[in-house]
Amino acid sequence: MRFFALASVLAAATCALAQEAARYGAVTIDGDNTVSAGQTFSVTYNSTVARYTPKTVDFVLQGTLPNGNRSPYVVLARNDISADQKVLQQDLTMPDITTALGSDITNWLLVSFITYDYDDYTPPVVMSGGTSAPINIV
Numbered sequence: 001m002r003f004f005a006l007a008s009v010l011a012a013a014t015c016a017l018a019q020e021a022a023r024y025g026a027v028t029i030d031g032d033n034t035v036s037a038g039q040t041f042s043v044t045y046n047s048t049v050a051r052y053t054p055k056t057v058d059f060v061l062q063g064t065l066p067n068g069n070r071s072p073y074v075v076l077a078r079n080d081i082s083a084d085q086k087v088l089q090q091d092l093t094m095p096d097i098t099t100a101l102g103s104d105i106t107n108w109l110l111v112s113f114i115t116y117d118y119d120d121y122t123p124p125v126v127m128s129g130g131t132s133a134p135i136n137i138v
């Protein structure tokens with residue numbers, strides 16, 4: 001379920017980044033988006049204009065396999081976030097993805113993947129969704 005939910009979110013994000021940002025917030029890579037293994041880079045997640053208030057924010061990578069399927073997720077960081085925190089800036093270190101997974105995965109995206117409570121139910125209805133930014137892994 002989780003996979004299909006994020007896959008559809010990613011597909012939608014490619015077509016309608018602004019819409020996804022309006023729902024799930026925006027993620028940006030601060031500075032150059034070309035990053036090599038071992039390099040530390042800074043990312044900013046911003047939910048100021050998002051419809052939903054995140055409980056958690058995960059930063060993950062996903063690319064495209066040679067057969068066109070999306071790659072598994074590479075998890076960079078998982079974060080709990082307080083209800084009044086709108087911005088999360090974090091330094092991340094790029095793992096050696098090319099050695100681990102091969103060099104034939106392309107079109108990498110940095111995804112900020114959130115969980116949030118849908119409206120105000122008890123017990124809560126917890127949803128997930130994400131937005132993405134292109135990242136060039138060299």
Ligand SMILES: *[C@@H]1O[C@H](CO)[C@@H](O)[C@H](O)[C@H]1NC(C)=O
Pocket residue numbers: 044046047048049087
């Ligand atoms: C977060 O987004 C809001 C609304 O677009 C913007 O005004 C603010 O400057 C952003 N904050 C950061 C740290 O990027």
